[in-house]
Amino acid sequence: MSNTVTRIRFAVVAAAAGTVVLAGCSSPAPSDKASAASCEPSKGKVTLQYWNTVPGMDQVVALWNKKNPDIQVQMKNISNDQYGTIGNALKAGKAPELAQVGYDELPSLRTQDAFVDASACSDATAAKSKFVPWTWSQTSFGGTGVFAMPQDTGPMALYVRSDIFKKNGLTIPKTWDEYAADAQKLHKADPNLSITFFDPNNAEWFNGLLWQNNAEMYKYSADKWHVNVESDQSKQVADYWQKLIDDKLVRTDLAHGSTQMYAAYQKDQIATYVGAAWGYSMFRDNLPKQAGKWTIVPMPTWGANGASGDWGGSTVAFMKGNKHLYESVKFNTWLNTDPEALAMENKLGGLYPAASAGLKLPALSEGVPYYNNEKIFDVFADSSTKIDTNFAWGPTQKTVNLALQDAMAKAAGGKGKITDALSAAQAAALKSMKDQAIPATAGK
Amino acid sequence: MTDIATRATRVVAQTGGRRRRLNGGGPRAGVIVAFLTPFFLPFVLFYLVPVGYALWQSFLVVRRTGGQYGTSYTTFGGFEQYVQVFQNHEFWASIGRIGLFGIVQVPIMLFVALIMALLLDTPLLKAKSFFRITAFMPYAVPGVIAAIMWSYLYSPQLSPVVDLLKGIGLQPDFLGPDAVLWSAANVSTWLWTGYNMLIMFSALQSIPQELYEAAKIDGASNWAIAWQIKVPIIAPSIILTTVFSIIGTLQLYAEPAVLRQISSNISSTFTPNMLAYAVASGNNYQQAAAISVVIAVITFVLSFGFMRLTSKRAGL
Numbered sequence: 001m002s003n004t005v006t007r008i009r010f011a012v013v014a015a016a017a018g019t020v021v022l023a024g025c026s027s028p029a030p031s032d033k034a035s036a037a038s039c040e041p042s043k044g045k046v047t048l049q050y051w052n053t054v055p056g057m058d059q060v061v062a063l064w065n066k067k068n069p070d071i072q073v074q075m076k077n078i079s080n081d082q083y084g085t086i087g088n089a090l091k092a093g094k095a096p097e098l099a100q101v102g103y104d105e106l107p108s109l110r111t112q113d114a115f116v117d118a119s120a121c122s123d124a125t126a127a128k129s130k131f132v133p134w135t136w137s138q139t140s141f142g143g144t145g146v147f148a149m150p151q152d153t154g155p156m157a158l159y160v161r162s163d164i165f166k167k168n169g170l171t172i173p174k175t176w177d178e179y180a181a182d183a184q185k186l187h188k189a190d191p192n193l194s195i196t197f198f199d200p201n202n203a204e205w206f207n208g209l210l211w212q213n214n215a216e217m218y219k220y221s222a223d224k225w226h227v228n229v230e231s232d233q234s235k236q237v238a239d240y241w242q243k244l245i246d247d248k249l250v251r252t253d254l255a256h257g258s259t260q261m262y263a264a265y266q267k268d269q270i271a272t273y274v275g276a277a278w279g280y281s282m283f284r285d286n287l288p289k290q291a292g293k294w295t296i297v298p299m300p301t302w303g304a305n306g307a308s309g310d311w312g313g314s315t316v317a318f319m320k321g322n323k324h325l326y327e328s329v330k331f332n333t334w335l336n337t338d339p340e341a342l343a344m345e346n347k348l349g350g351l352y353p354a355a356s357a358g359l360k361l362p363a364l365s366e367g368v369p370y371y372n373n374e375k376i377f378d379v380f381a382d383s384s385t386k387i388d389t390n391f392a393w394g395p396t397q398k399t400v401n402l403a404l405q406d407a408m409a410k411a412a413g414g415k416g417k418i419t420d421a422l423s424a425a426q427a428a429a430l431k432s433m434k435d436q437a438i439p440a441t442a443g444k
Numbered sequence: 445m446t447d448i449a450t451r452a453t454r455v456v457a458q459t460g461g462r463r464r465r466l467n468g469g470g471p472r473a474g475v476i477v478a479f480l481t482p483f484f485l486p487f488v489l490f491y492l493v494p495v496g497y498a499l500w501q502s503f504l505v506v507r508r509t510g511g512q513y514g515t516s517y518t519t520f521g522g523f524e525q526y527v528q529v530f531q532n533h534e535f536w537a538s539i540g541r542i543g544l545f546g547i548v549q550v551p552i553m554l555f556v557a558l559i560m561a562l563l564l565d566t567p568l569l570k571a572k573s574f575f576r577i578t579a580f581m582p583y584a585v586p587g588v589i590a591a592i593m594w595s596y597l598y599s600p601q602l603s604p605v606v607d608l609l610k611g612i613g614l615q616p617d618f619l620g621p622d623a624v625l626w627s628a629a630n631v632s633t634w635l636w637t638g639y640n641m642l643i644m645f646s647a648l649q650s651i652p653q654e655l656y657e658a659a660k661i662d663g664a665s666n667w668a669i670a671w672q673i674k675v676p677i678i679a680p681s682i683i684l685t686t687v688f689s690i691i692g693t694l695q696l697y698a699e700p701a702v703l704r705q706i707s708s709n710i711s712s713t714f715t716p717n718m719l720a721y722a723v724a725s726g727n728n729y730q731q732a733a734a735i736s737v738v739i740a741v742i743t744f745v746l747s748f749g750f751m752r753l754t755s756k757r758a759g760l
Contacts, residue, residue, distance in 0.1 A: 087727070110513055112727065200708040223511045253600065253619070255706050263601040395512070399726030402712040409708035413621045435728050437508035437516060 039121035041326045047072045048328055049096030051086065052316070053079035056348025060341055064331060071327045083109075083398075086319075090114050095319040097328050101148060102314050103138045104204070104393040104401075107218075109317070111395040111438060115147040118318045121329040124149075130337045134389040135354040139315050142220070142392065147317060149332045150354030152345070154276030154312035155383035156208055159283065162295045164193070164271040172297050176240060179300040183249040186271055196272045197251035197261065198241055200408035203401035205256060205311055206237075208276070211391050212309030213237050213302050217429075218394040225395065225433060225440040229426040230419075236302070238418035245412060252412040262286045274299070276311040277352035277380040284370040291369070296376040298383060308383040313354065352380060359384065396432035403428030501733035502526070518730065525734035534713040535735065539742070541625065542715050546693040549629040554685055557637045561644035561678075562670050576645070580638040587635060591702035594631045599706055619707035628710075631699045636692070640685040647681035648674055683754050687747045694743045697721070 050061065050073050061075045076096070078085040083105060089095045090112065101109055109115065118124040124146040128136050135150035158179075160172060165182075168189045173179035183195035199205065210217065215233035219226040244250045251270065254261040264270050265287055273279065283294060299308050316332050318325065335341055342358040345351040353359065359381040367373035394400055407421035426442065433440040505521030508514050529535055560579055564572055582590065597603050598618035609616045618627045651674065659669050675682075697717040704710040704718075713719040716739045724732035 083725075108727065111516070113513075113515060201704070220512060225512060252708070255708070258706055259596075260599050260601040260706055267601075396726060399722075399728075402722050402726070405708075406711040406713065409711060412708060415621075432726055432728065435506065435731060437506045438512055 039118070039124075039326050039329070042324050045070050045072065046324045046327045047074060048098060048324060048331060049073075050075045050098040050316070050331075051078045051096045052100035053077060053082050053314075054100065054345065054349040054351065056344070059348060060335065060344045063341070063344070064334060068331075071331060073331055086114070087112070090320065093321065095321055097319060097322045097324060098316050098332060099319050100151070100314050101317045102312070103135075103310075104207070104397045106138060106148065106315065106317070107141070107393050107395040108397055110141065110147060111436065114317070114320055116318045116320055116322050116325065117145040117147060118325050118329050119144060119146045121146075121325055123333055124329045127333050127337065130333075130356060131354050132356055132359075132384050132387075134310070134387045134391070135313075135315075137389050138392070139317075142390075148315035149336050150313075150315050151336050152278075152313045152351035153354045153384060154208070154278055154310050154352065155380045155387060156212065156274065156276050156299050156309040156311050157379050157383050158297050158299055159273035159275055159279065160295050160297055161268075161271045161290075161293055163293045164268065168193075170271075173300045174298075176300045176302060180240070180244060180249070183244060184247075187247075187249050192269060194251045194270050195244075195249060196270060196274055197254040197264070198245060198412065199254060199256045199261075200252060200412040201405045202256045203404045203408075205274075206404065206408065207401070208309040208311035209237050209241075209274070210234050210309075211388060212299060212307055214305065214307060214388050214391075216388070216390055216392065218392045219444065220392065223439060225438060226444055227394065227426060227429045227433070227440055227442055228444050229400070229429055230422045231444075234422050235419055238422055242411065242418045245418075257282070265290070277377070277383075278312060278350055280368065280371070280376060281350045284368075292372050294371055295374060296371060296379050298379055306386060307388055308386040310384075310387050313352075315354075352377075394429055394433075395438055396429060396436060399432040400425050400429045498733045498736055501730050502737050504730045506728075506730065521730075525730050526738070528731060529734050529738050535716065535719055535738075538713055538716045538719050542693055542696060545625060545629055545696070546690060548626075549632060550686065550689040550693060553633045553637050554640055554682065554689065556633070557640035557685070558644055558675070558682065560637070560641045561648055562674060564641075564645050565648040565674065566666065566670075568666075576642070580642050582635050582637070583639040583642075585635070587698040588702055590635050591628075591631050591699045594627070594634070594699075595703055595706050598627050598703070619703070619709060621709045624703060624707050624709045628696070628699045628703055631703075632692075632696070635699075636689070640689070643685050644678055644681050647678040651677055679754075683751065686754075687751060690747050690750060691743055694739060694746070 048071065052075060057077070058075060061073050065072050078100075082100070086095070086099050086101070086109070095114070125144075127146075127149060128140075131150045132153065135153060139148040139150055140146060158173075164170075164186075165172070168186055170182045170185060171178075173182050179195070186193050186195050210233070213233045213236060215231050215237065217227070217229045217231070217234070219228070241250070245252060251264065254264055265273075265283075266289070273283070275282075280296070283290070301307070316335060318328055318332070322328055336353075337355045337357065339357065339361060342351075342353045342355060343361055343363055346353065346358075346361060346363055353361070353364075358364070359377070364377040364381070365375065368376050404421050404425040407416065407424035408418055410416050411418045411421055430440055430442060502525050503520060503522065504518040505524050506516050507519055508516045563569055564576055564579075569575065585593075597605050600606050600617070600619075603618075606616055606618070617623055655673060656669055659673055664672070695717055696715045700710050700714045701718060704712075704714070712722040716735065720732045720735040720739065723735060
């Protein structure tokens with residue numbers, strides 16, 4: 001039997017020896033930057049690759065292909081591992097012409113030299129006026145380039161169980177202070193009832209709340225990123241939720257979108273949901289028995305500041321190596337501004353459009369049966385116009401989000417405060433940018 | 445009694461340990477290549493090359509020309525990534541966490557596996573193949589599926605177990621900050637006990653029956669046979685399962701990663717492998733490679749250290 005042990009030992013030593021031999025390879029030299037993109041139409045038929053994660057997008061693409069025999073689009077669903085797939089394709093030099101990229105991942109991918117600037121195409125620059133303002137400032141990085149076209153957004157609002165509110169004599173909160181007062185009353189009336197839940201593992205959601213309070217965490221100027229995650233505005237939001245947690249007014253044991261979360265709502269344990277436009281179908285589809293009990297109202301505001309926040313949403317980016325920019329711009333513009341395409345994407349994929357005209361789609365101006373036939377999309381459309389256009393994401397957002405989540409989870413478990421999580425996120429932002437050799441400094 | 449055990453080992457050494465020497469006048473090179481290629485080609489392609497690539501990556505650092513959105517490139521950075529690993533307290537916290545996990549979970553699991561293997565090996569037990577298959581069954585369940593299944597049993601919202609415990613006045617919190625490590629350990633134990641049992645059981649099966657007869661004639665009880673003949677003889681199997689378990693513990697990923705979906709008490713850096721994954725998903729492949737290499741080195745040191753220690757003790 002000791003032979004088995006010896007054999008394993010030999011295999012391991014052999015493997016270790018092999019790694020040493022291969023370690024002798026040299027690292028690649030810096031490559032030249034891609035030359036400026038031009039916008040010449042191609043001759044003859046063109047086929048574009050388009051990667052996305054939107055359910056039902058194949059039908060939208062089929063419609064385009066039927067109408068445009070010379071610009072054919074092949075799509076691939078990459079929802080299994082969106083950024084892993086895109087990142088690997090980039091490394092292999094095999095990126096598609098167009099790919100779906102979330103707003104918060106745009107700076108990170110641009111830092112990896114993932115995009116081409118389509119601003120040489122007049123159709124691309126002309127599209128600016130067709131989109132909700134904040135979305136365009138994200139896809140142009142606040143400059144004149146066009147690296148992506150906005151597709152959908154997640155303007156935030158407050159989902160309210162009107163029956164629970166009525167039963168407990170609560171009024172719809174207009175400010176966060178009123179919301180906290182409602183939370184207090186609700187807890188007094190029934191200790192098993194919470195106004196909402198705080199998911200410490202959901203940095204995207206928390207970032208939406210920071211966005212609402214004009215906490216501009218990143219700014220790019222003088223050839224440097226200015227990292228200001230720990231601003232007074234962020235701290236105000238952090239302290240607010242810390243107090244709700246300390247007073248046991250919000251649940252901290254539910255993960256967003258989990259079966260457990262729906263179970264808590266199903267059992268009438270939670271009275272509101274601070275959510276985005278795309279959440280409307282989540283509740284409709286997962287909690288069918290609560291039809292007619294929900295209403296959607298504007299986000300509570302921070303005093304006189306009437307701003308709203310955004311949570312999620314995506315763009316369709318022009319990827320590096322794109323040799324058919326002219327055709328890509330044509331398809332991308334149609335995909336994200338044409339009423340027929342937008343209506344399909346809304347119906348099949350639940351997308352809430354980034355195009356201003358899209359907000360007036362017939363499907364988005366009708367009452368929704370689940371929500372008492374209320375015109376809930378009017379609330380989201382209004383929210384959409386009140387989102388800070390100067391807000392920018394950082395170039396290492398994923399790493400920062402993880403650091404924020406880990407520290408928020410500690411705070412929710414009673415170790416530290418949410419403001420400590422902001423410090424952790426600030427430190428993680430500076431360190432990860434240093435690791436990627438991205439010039440950065442702390443402060444405004 | 446010790447002489448029974450010594451005699452037993454000697455008998456095994458004489459019967460099972462005998463080896464045939466290869467005949468001289470070696471076969472032609474072509475035959476060797478034909479037999480070895482099916483092994484060595486995938487071994488090199490899917491094992492040596494990736495490991496070598498990771499090692500190479502771990503010595504690189506990212507640099508950038510042309511400011512923020514300039515072009516990035518990698519260059520040789522010596523031990524810079526390793527210095528960062530050693531300064532990363534999250535990394536050492538995860539090693540400590542997993543160390544505690546291993547010290548508690550591995551002995552419990554292997555002890556249970558050994559008891560089950562010994563029970564299966566006694567002539568007293570009926571319906572052996574039923575018990576053998578039942579005990580082994582969890583191993584047939586993929587780790588992720590097992591973790592999802594258990595996460596439903598741990599969840600206070602959905603679990604019948606939690607409801608039951610609450611019914612008798614307990615307030616269990618399987619996903620709490622202190623409990624969640626042991627909830628993950630429980631999933632690992634459930635998954636792997638049957639597997640380890642089977643390795644030990646097959647070692648028991650290869651012990652010649654004459655030994656037991658001899659022991660019985662010498663007046664050994666069933667208890668003595670189990671602990672003083674069977675266990676010493678299958679010691680190499682127990683060592684092997686321990687080494688596998690040490691490696692498995694250091695590479696723990698699936699169970700905590702699944703439980704993380706429902707418990708915020710599992711951080712993104714909960715285990716060394718989760719930390720490496722988090723760093724890689726943040727686009728810092730060089731640092732992730734260095735972390736992986738350090739995990740590998742720690743795994744080598746611990747498994748070889750354990751083997752050395754035990755093989756000297758056991759005189760193997």
